[in-house]
Amino acid sequence: MGNSVFLKGATLIDGNGGEVVQNAGILVEGEKIVAIGEANSVKVPETAEVVDLQGKTVMPGLIDAHVHIMGGKSLNLAASALEPTEVQMGRALNDMPKLINAGFTTVRDVGSILAVHIKTLMEEGQYKGPNIQTSNQVLSQTAGHGDMHMLPPEFNTSRICDGVPDCMKAAREQFRAGADLIKICSTGGVLSEKDDPRWPQFTVDEIKAIVHEAEAVGSYVASHAQGAEGIKNALVAGVKTIEHGIYIDDEGIDLMVKQSAYLVPTLSIVKRIVERGHLHGVPEFGIRKAKRVYETHKEHMVKAYKAGVQIALGTDFAGCDPVDHGENGLELELLVKDVGMSASEAIQAGTKTAAETLGIEDTLGTIEAGKQADLLVVEGNPLEDVTTLVNTDNIKQVYVKGELLKDIS
Numbered sequence: 142m143g144n145s146v147f148l149k150g151a152t153l154i155d156g157n158g159g160e161v162v163q164n165a166g167i168l169v170e171g172e173k174i175v176a177i178g179e180a181n182s183v184k185v186p187e188t189a190e191v192v193d194l195q196g197k198t199v200m201p202g203l204i205d206a207h208v209h210i211m212g213g214k215s216l217n218l219a220a221s222a223l224e225p226t227e228v229q230m231g232r233a234l235n236d237m238p239k240l241i242n243a244g245f246t247t248v249r250d251v252g253s254i255l256a257v258h259i260k261t262l263m264e265e266g267q268y269k270g271p272n273i274q275t276s277n278q279v280l281s282q283t284a285g286h287g288d289m290h291m292l293p294p295e296f297n298t299s300r301i302c303d304g305v306p307d308c309m310k311a312a313r314e315q316f317r318a319g320a321d322l323i324k325i326c327s328t329g330g331v332l333s334e335k336d337d338p339r340w341p342q343f344t345v346d347e348i349k350a351i352v353h354e355a356e357a358v359g360s361y362v363a364s365h366a367q368g369a370e371g372i373k374n375a376l377v378a379g380v381k382t383i384e385h386g387i388y389i390d391d392e393g394i395d396l397m398v399k400q401s402a403y404l405v406p407t408l409s410i411v412k413r414i415v416e417r418g419h420l421h422g423v424p425e426f427g428i429r430k431a432k433r434v435y436e437t438h439k440e441h442m443v444k445a446y447k448a449g450v451q452i453a454l455g456t457d458f459a460g461c462d463p464v465d466h467g468e469n470g471l472e473l474e475l476l477v478k479d480v481g482m483s484a485s486e487a488i489q490a491g492t493k494t495a496a497e498t499l500g501i502e503d504t505l506g507t508i509e510a511g512k513q514a515d516l517l518v519v520e521g522n523p524l525e526d527v528t529t530l531v532n533t534d535n536i537k538q539v540y541v542k543g544e545l546l547k548d549i550s
């Protein structure tokens with residue numbers, strides 16, 4: 142038994158991509174949505190608090206399927222590695238209300254050592270913020286994307302593992318620490334010094350062993366995968382989600398469709414590094430590589446989208462300029478502008494499809510009776526113009542588990 146709230150009179154986008162419901166009624170009890178429909182058709186208990194939302198839009202809370210909760214000062218990862226973890230924890234906790242302010246009620250952290258502890262603090266009620274799914278440490282091979290090439294090995298916060306037995310152990314260690322999924326790097330990347338986004342990393346056997354460990358505990362694997370070969374290696378080995386996907390080829394696209402895998406493009410970080418990286422400490426090699434991949438990335442995402450690959454919203458934002466948490470709505474705009482999605486499809490990428498990507502579609506991602514009450518009240522109609530959601534002033538209220546965490550109405 143919790144408090145009842147009846148949200149009345151708004152235009153409802155339920156996240157399923159169908160027609161909106163005008164003059165909708167949503168009854169929330171405690172953490173859950175218990176009834177939904179046209180306002181007049183919902184039976185409302187006398188004790189319920191009624192919130193009049195005429196002229197507003199209600200939609201599911203947004204989900205960012207690719208963030209890092211790391212509290213760094215800049216994208217200069219070598220400099221970040223030398224800072225005290227306690228300082229970074231303070232910054233990372235400050236990022237939680239910023240995500241809520243932007244309407245992101247769930248995030249998937251794919252690499253940090255702080256998120257498992259922030260989850261604990263939020264479960265204790267010490268802090269409020271979005272629901273978090275986390276991989277804890279990234280798994281990378283020696284000299285891979287997650288290995289800090291520019292520093293001695295002891296500065297790594299990733300788990301460096303080589304060979305099948307070590308990869309299995311590394312995956313088990315993450316679950317021991319409280320991970321919800323495993324994140325690996327099956328190619329090089331942009332912000333790693335001595336590798337190239339096109340190079341494959343880990344063998345198929347190593348990735349298979351990690352997938353085996355994840356599936357044994359009912360979880361799954363997400364792979365940082367940018368080059369065509371490493372994308373396919375990951376898919377052949379049974380990875381569920383492909384992160385970035387920059388150089389995906391036709392074979393890779395085919396495999397993704399066949400296996401119902403999910404693609405998380407993270408267009409936002411590449412755009413931000415290209416445009417503003419030089420102002421914020423991104424090393425020269427990172428800017429050079431980002432510029433090189435930018436156009437190719439967009440072209441390949443359009444191809445994947447047209448082929449019917451399931452695409453989820455992810456920014457790769459990490460909580461420092463130029464990839465601040467709280468600006469994650471940018472990806473919605475880019476899914477429309479750069480990939481060619483409709484506003485409705487972009488919203489689905491950030492709600493329903495993102496929930497499927499995280500495997501939490503039974504409780505989140507759409508507004509339906511029985512689901513968790515993670516809702517946004519928005520000024521204007523994001524189906525007409527998705528950038529409505531980029532301006533956080535338009536996000537008037539944010540509910541997480543039925544609790545009002547933002548209210549500027």
Ligand SMILES: [Zn+2]
Nearest residue numbers: 207209251457
């Ligand atoms: Zn990332």
